[in-house]
Amino acid sequence: MSFQKYKEYFNFIKSDLNRVIPTVHIGALLCVFIKEESFPYIFWYRTARFFRSRNNRICFFVSRLVLRHFSRKTGLHISHNVQIGKGLNIVHVGNTYVHSDVVIGENCTILHNVTIGASFPGNPHVPVIGDGVYIGANAVIIGGITIGSKVMIGANSVVTKSFPDNVVIAGVPARIISVNSRG
Numbered sequence: 001m002s003f004q005k006y007k008e009y010f011n012f013i014k015s016d017l018n019r020v021i022p023t024v025h026i027g028a029l030l031c032v033f034i035k036e037e038s039f040p041y042i043f044w045y046r047t048a049r050f051f052r053s054r055n056n057r058i059c060f061f062v063s064r065l066v067l068r069h070f071s072r073k074t075g076l077h078i079s080h081n082v083q084i085g086k087g088l089n090i091v092h093v094g095n096t097y098v099h100s101d102v103v104i105g106e107n108c109t110i111l112h113n114v115t116i117g118a119s120f121p122g123n124p125h126v127p128v129i130g131d132g133v134y135i136g137a138n139a140v141i142i143g144g145i146t147i148g149s150k151v152m153i154g155a156n157s158v159v160t161k162s163f164p165d166n167v168v169i170a171g172v173p174a175r176i177i178s179v180n181s182r183g
Helices: 006-020 028-033 038-053 058-075
Strands: 074-080 096-098 116-119 140-142 167-170 175-179
Touching: 028 038, 038 074, 038 096, 058 074, 058 116
Parallel strands: 074 096, 096 116, 116 140
Antiparallel strands: 167 175
């Protein structure tokens, strides 16, 4: 998910903003920056990825500094290396960690205190998460697994194995508790 053009970058920002507020205009953008804690972090995450893909070292350095500031302020720790599709929504801030090699699809929702990463230090295998996934509070998703699209992961779940599309999973260890037949 690297940006080749400014238009792609703005489309990602707009789709992220649309997950927070339905109508996008400059006044709404200012309100979101003032009232929301997670959207400024997402904005600077996208900005850092944009300048990195454009090989603009100075702007990349500055955007990473601002991203680091918001990381300390919000407790969100998502590296600029993480590949995240359009429409990311982080509902609550606080102690969310995402490994730098994780891939997350479009229109995903992440709640607070979520950990997504390797099952042990030095393990190169990390999760790949599909489109439209909802990750509940305090969920842990670890290992070289694949989470399908339109999956709902319940709060306090520990996910250590792969799951198909259109399911609801929960528990320790996570298991399928419901299948969404509508897709």
